[in-house]
Amino acid sequence: MAPHADLIILGGSVVTVDDARPEAEALAVRGGRIAAVGDEADIRALAGPGTEIVDLAGGCLLPGFVEAHSHPISLALSQDGPVRDIRPATVPDADAVLAAIRRAVADAEAADDGTGAYLYGWDGLLQKGLEEPTRDWLDSLSPARPLVILTNSGHAAYANTAALAAAGITRDTPDPAGGHFARDDAGEPTGKAYEGAAIGMLAGPVLKRMADIAGPTLKATLAGLNRVGITTVSDMAFHAARRPFLDALAAGGELTARLRLYEVSDARLASEVPLANGDDMVRQVGIKTWVDGSPWNGNIATSFPYLDTHATRAVLGLPCDHRGGTNYDKDAYRAIAAAYFAQGWQLACHAQGDISIDLVLDVWEELLAAADPDDGRARRLRLEHCGAMTPAQYTRAGRLGITCSLFAAHIRYWGEVLVDDLFGAPAETWVAARSAVDAGVRISLHNDSPVTPADPLGNIATAVTRRTRAGRVLAPEQHLTVDEALRAQTLDAAWQLHADDIIGSLTPGKYADLVILSEDPRRVAPEDIAEIEIRATYLEGRRV
Structure with missing residues (x-):
């Protein structure tokens, strides 16, 4: 007789995302793994005196969500310590942003530690209300001590004169590979720096403190x-120096989500990590490179120009008829x-503009x-974000067996900005998920947290409705079905x-x-999917 289950979940929809049995009534867990999926009566028969029974009460059981493109270590470091968090998600008001900057400068002056x-x-x-920072303006806020402001996208930063001096950046400083001043x-x-290589030169002092x-x-x-249902997350800008503390957390059983790591490519053009590394909790699986930047910083390479608007001129500081460029040429x-x-590594490449994707x-x-x-x-080469990727490019990617991770939240947060302020008609089909799926491309959805x-x-919800937070719908023909969107997550x-x-x-x-x-996300109005409550998240059958 088979051992009893440790955990049985029943009483609602069990959506398996398994073509062999797409839906069931109950699920049993034993030893941290799924022991059985099936009819409620059959699964109840696996119960013993010590089995925990969880009643869905009409709810829905799904596989834990997978965030395929994220930066959890960067998120962790932005939440506490020497870097102040002024993201729109945290500080949506321009006046509050300016107040936070002034507080940070005052605290730096009080600390007087030179950082x-x-x-x-x-x-x-x-x-709304912020315009592009200038070096003179930053100098007026902090005349004597370094002041560095990193953009929300992470693809540009602004520095005052003291920060440039502290980093040793002058007119004779060469641009690092993959970035520039x-x-x-x-x-x-x-005072403006583009991409991680250049930003890292400005932020060197604080990066040492953050470790x-x-x-x-x-x-x-x-x-x-975990609170939003995620049980596996990638880190798409990993540095090998961070591996020891990750392994220590894993060894101590302190991780509540699996980590898949993508090491940042660098001038060595080689990883010190062997292909066979880690375990099912923590493993490096690929190498990450950025071929262009962010639409919000004017540095993605597109065949169409940015519009001439207040946003492009005053907020982004772009000239008329601006087209961004790539961080590397083809060679x-x-x-x-x-x-x-x-x-032997899987390659993951950030590419937003259609020129970059080509x-x-x-x-x-x-x-x-x-x-x-x-x-x-088998490598599953990955294109990341794919904002302006065209149907023809998805067809080509599908033929080559290339996969795409799509930043659907661009539509939700910046939909109006993309069309009205930045690009006009070409942005209507931003993140063309239907074209991807129809071309046979396997996709994921991500937040790039x-x-x-x-x-x-x-x-x-966004992939299914293509609805912005203001209620505008962009290119509804590019929507996914709920089942397709669930698979992508x-x-x-x-x-x-x-x-x-x-x-x-x-x-x-x-x-x-x-x-x-x-x-069950399949049984509510698509626009209501985002409001569904996360009741519990389990890792290896343990509630986290």
Whole structure:
């Protein structure tokens, strides 16, 4: 006779996301894994004296949500310690943003430790009333101590003169690979830096201080992800120096979500981490590169120009008829991609503009053509965000076996901004999820937290309705069905992370990573999906 179940869940919809049995009445857990899925009577027969019985009370059981593109360590470090959080999700009002900056400067002056003031989350497109910071304005706020403000997208930062001096950045400082410093007509740095390589040079002093708080704050961050139903999360900007504290947390049983790590590509063009590393809780699976930046900072490469509006001129500081560029030319990106591909890694590349996406597809098609076909498809090469990706590009990606992680929250938070302030008609079809699925591309949905708060149900609702927070609907023909959106937040997201063999569906043998909802997302109005209550989240059958 089989051992009794540790946990049985019944009394509502059990949505498995498993084609072999899409729906069931009950589920049993034993030893942290799914023991059985089936009819209620059959599952009840597995109960014993010590079995916990959970009644869904008409609710819904799903696989735990998978956040395939996120930055949980960066989110943790923005929540506490030396970096002040001024993201729109936290500080939506422009006056409150300015007050927070002044407080940070005053605190830096009082501390008098030479570090200065560092803030993260500036977004003048959402925090209405803010205009692009200038070096002179930042100097007026903090004449003597460094002041650095990182944008909400994470793709640009603004620094005062003291911060430039502390970092040793002058007119003679070369731009780092993959990033650059804006300069005036005389060649002097304006204080604006683009992309992580350049931003990291400005933020060096504070980054050293942040290392001490990483462990405790990460646990709190993962708890927040659990509260919205997430049981697995990627870190898409991982640095190997952070691995020891992650492994220590995992060894102590202190992680409440699985982590899949993507190491940032760098000048070494090699990872010190072996392909076979970690375990089912923590594992590095790929390499991340940024070929362009953010629409909110004017540095994505598109075939169409930015509009000439107050937002582009005053908030972003862009000239008329501006088109962004790529962080690498094709030869430079080819060198990066080929080196890591040869080492066996999955490649993940941030690409928003259609010009950038063409560059990546060109390089990847070359790599895949020279590789064993089975090996190439097994890598699951990932395009990230894909804002302006066209139907033809999705068709090409589908043919090559490339997968895409889509930032559906762009529509929810910035839908009106994209169309009215930045790009006009070309932005109507931003995040063209239907074109992706119809082209045979397996997709995930993500929030890119901390850029937007982790919200799987909000992503699903947005992908199905394409509705902004103000109620506007963009290109409704690009919507997903609820079942497609659920897969993109569970099984297909797990597949992108090379974890679909252990999570992503309610299949016997997989880990019992589960989320209980108050209602079945398939049986409510699409616009109400985001309001469904998360009642409980389980990792390996343990409520977290």
